[in-house]
Amino acid sequence: MNLADIQKIAEQEVDFERAYKYRINVCCSSGCVPLGAFKVLKAFEEAVKEFGVEKECKVAKTGCVGTCSVGPAVIIEPGDYLYQNVTPEKVREIVRDHIVLGLPVKSMLYGNPAFFKKQHRLVLRNAGKIDPSRIQDYIAMGGYSAIVKCLATMTPQGIIYEVATSKLRGRGGAGFPTGQKWSLVARAHGKPKYIVANLDEGDPGVFANRTLAEADPHAILEGMLIAAYAIGAEKGYLYIRSEYPLAIQTLQKAIAQAKSLSLLGDNVLETGFKFDVELRFGAGAFVAGEETAILASVEGRRAMPRPRPPYPANSGLWGKPTLIQNVETLANIPIIIQNGGAWFSKIGTPRCTGTKCFSLTGKTNNPGLIEVPMGITLREVVFDIGGGVPEGRKFKAVLVGGPSGGCLPDALLDLPIDYDSLTRVGAIMGSGGIVVLDDHSCMVDTAKFFTEFCVDESCGRCTPCRAGLIRVKEVFDNLTQGNARMEDITTLEKASSYIRDASLCGLGQTAPNPVLTTLRYFRDEYVEHIRDKTCRAGKCFKKEERGATP
Amino acid sequence: MTATTVTLKIDGLEVTVPEGTTILKAAKDNGIIIPTLCNLEGLSPYGGCRLCLVEISGSPKLFPACITPVSSGMEVTTQSERLTEYRKMAVQMLLAERTHICSVCVANDHCELQSLANQLGVDHVLFERNWTRLEIDSSHDFLVIDRNRCILCTRCLRVCDEIEGVHTLDLKLRGKDAQVIMDLDEHWGNSCSCTSCRKCAKVCPVGAIYIEGEPVSHTKHKDIAEFITERRQRKWKQ
Structure with a gap:
């Protein structure tokens, strides 16, 4: 495998996809599986055969589209028709009307276009569109082209410069500028250097990182690869909670596939660059998501934070320079490399660029996973995307930032969502949880x-x-x-x-x-x-x- | 070899200390005492008790003096209204956390928590006390641990690991339930790694680990860690 081969796989895959007229994407994420997504998937496979359209239709199992309240969700492309609450019994009707007759079943379609209207999907660009268990799907969507670009044309300093230009800030909660962090680790003395990707999301009601890992695991791996090349690391650890079995499975498969295409290993794409990723499982402690506690846990010790200094950038895993990033930050990296830091810095607000994934839960009409540009107001999230409070109850407060966030009243609903505004009113960005409370909550x-x-x-x-x-x-x-x-x-x-x-x-x-x-x-x-x-x-x-x- | 020095101000006093010194050490060497409970010279810093927090001008944050290294031009305040209140709060929280009854404690009059409370003028506890009934282990020949008096400073853990080198003691559970255990939660008498060196009893700031039948005033010897560490580093001439 070398750099040109990735391009070939992408072309082959696009041709392969082109042979199908329709693509049926069944969401098989943690939200939809308990509601019977696998049965729906099987029913689609059978129904397609029954109507004799299996040559025209590709039935794929994909990650989450975000509408977790109406699962199992199914998207039929082209046209992005989103079917809600699909059961195996409804499948025959959908295939007959939509595929065979070409008439989408209006009564079963998702009726809240506003949910998607104000969203801006960068990190979740492939969520619900690709099969996370196939690396070819990701490559066909332009995946791994960023690392190819890095290895072929960019210097490590150039990558760090690009990330710094994007003004991307860490998505783990504190919002430290990513470019600055990378240059700190790149300049730190000591070998080997390590990367730790943080997927230890322990807040009640928050599932943004899990969904990302289940829907698009290769975006995380590609982000790690680029970061490793930029800072000169040879080994990366992906720290994930053991409470996320499906995400673990998906990531294990993704790592194995990336290794088989020599995207990970001793000689990445025959360029002599060496990088390997190992999964590490958390044992269920919330505090293990803290920067220094995660290091202790990866080393195999009790997940206890330690005081800083020394900072992990200088003395992290086993005393070596270590870059710790949230997986959402890492998933942003490939698009920054592809489109340039200047392009990215135009999204969101001048001080907080890009987008942020939020798990919208609580008393809201459209709970689910959303990705919004920074600077969007809480009102837009709660009332436009979330569709307001159900059953005609009165909105009371919104809790932003998980268990360590702040409860904000309706007077603050016009507050733009960014790191600084939230800190000013006593909340935090945190891991990205938004819980809506109505007047039934004390x-x-x-x-x-x-x-x-x-x-x-x-x-x-x-x-x-x-x-x-x-x-x-x-x-x-x-x-x-x-x-x-x-x-x-x-x-x-x-x-x-x-x-x-x-x-x-x-x-x-x-x-x-x-x-x-x-x-x-x-x-x-x-x-x-x-x-x-x-x-x-x-x-x-x-x-x-x-x-x-x- | 001359080490580079750093000049800074502590409570208005200009002091010059070698680079890399912690604020706590710099203050102590110049006669300014910052209260601590978990820190002990000779052991690795822990930063847990939060009593040594100090203010550094230019930052709204508080810094633990036991860990923060000095830097040139730094202006440190070790005494202020806020710091005193916070230190009082920490002592009250520690007193309320488990079962601390001075009058029946072996360490009465030789307890660092008690003397700190006296120094800071803690005459009452703001919170309801949490009378714990954790296990007292006296299965060892002479060492006793009363976990109800433990303030989880982990001096005993660190002295066992870093000085004695056996790591018999460690913590189990987390948060308010955290407890010091021996080996894999054995009774002390059954512990096969314990060398009965007594260092844990010597450094315990309160009456949690003590020696049966021996007055605590006799047992406590908190300079032991510093003494051994310095001897190992051969800081003195033979």
Whole structure:
């Protein structure tokens, strides 16, 4: 395999695709599989044979298209007709009408074109379009052409320059400029250098990285390859949660295929460049997604963050310079190389370029995975893409950034989504979770829920996070049971700002965010809980069963 | 060989120290005491107790003095209203975390947590106390661990691993449930790697690890780590 062979595979594959008139893409992602996606896939294969159109139709299993609430989802190309809630019984009708007669079945089509209208799909460019288990599909879509371009025409410095020009910022949450990080690692002394791709997404209700890995694993691998070439690394680790079995399977297959085409290995595409990727599985700790904890975990130690300095760029895995990037950041790299950093920097806002994937969940009409340009307002996400709050209920708050994010009220809905604006109002970009809450949710209870999550996930290293969060949780217990006093609000504020300022790692520093933001924007609910012992949403003050315990 | 030096200001005092020194060491060498619990000279820094946090002018963040290296022109503040309040908060949280009753503790009067609370003027605990009932292990011939008094500073872990070199002690579970264990969660008496060197008892800042029948004032010897490390590095002339 050499550089020209990749081009040949792409051409062959395009010709091969051209022989088919229709392409039926069945979403076989983690969201649709439990709803019977595999049965639907089988039914399509049978129905196509039954109607004798198997020469015209290619039935493929693909990754997620984002509409996770209406699975199993099926897309029929050309025309991108998206069928929702497909069951094996409906398959015959779809094949008969759409393929044989050429009349799309209107009643089964997805009825929310607004869901896709405001999205901008860069990272998820291939999601739902290619079969993630076939490397040829990815190559046919222009995949691996970026690494070919890098190896044939670009110097490592040129790649870093291109990434820096794009002004891409790390998608793991903190938003550190990617180009700057790469040049730090490239300049660091010490050999070998390592790359760690972070796919340890532990927040409740967040599934953006998982979907990316399930839909387009090769984009991540290509991003790692380019990063490795740019910084001079020979070995990469892809750290993934063991709770993502389908993503693991997909990635294992992808790595094996890339090796067989000599895209990974000792002599990548006969250029003498050496790079290999190994999967490492997390054991279910949320904190393992933290930059220094992930290093400990990859090394085989207890996933505990350590203080910085030294920074991983200088002393990471086994004391060697290490580049740690979120997989979403890495998946951006191939398109930046293909289209140029200047092109990328025009997307989004001047300070925060590009797009961001969000898992939109909670009380929303269209939950699912979305990718929006930076700078889009929360209102557009919640009401245009998300379609508002179901059952005519009233919108109350939106939680941005997972368990360490902030609860923002409707007054802040016109806030543009970017790193700096979110930090200013007390939320974070985080791993990309947007949870919509309606007037059935109690803000005190919500803050309590996320505090409990962080109590469970604290590693136990530093005092504020370990010994402080549990005290905050106890105050919440009192609040929701009617035993709190007015002074407790001050206690909460004091303890929360202490935990935020004094904790060692990102988990502790951001864990009080839900508490601080709800105190800031929904303080009256706290007061009601204490003074009137009432809960607007009717969630708290429920008598607990006190049966056998004395 | 002359090491390059760095000049910085700590609490307004201009000090000159070798490059790479931590703020904590630089302050200590110049007579400024920054409170710590987890840090111990001779052991690797841990950065867990968060008592040594200091302010560096020009940054809104707080920095742990035990880890942050000095740099030229740095202006460090070790005492301020916010820092005192945060240190008090840390001590209160540690006191509330497990079962700390000074009057019945072996380390009464020789406890670093207790003296720190006295120094900082912590006369009450803001939070409800969490009276834990964790296992007390006295199966060893003379070493006893009372996990209810443990503040998880991990000095014992580090001295066992780095100085004695056996790594008998480690942590299990995470967060508030974290506990010091021996080997693979054996009883101490059954531990086959423990050399009974007593260093863990010597460095424990509180009364969590102690020697049965021996006054704690006699046991505690926290300079041991520094002493051994310096001897190993042959810092002194023979």
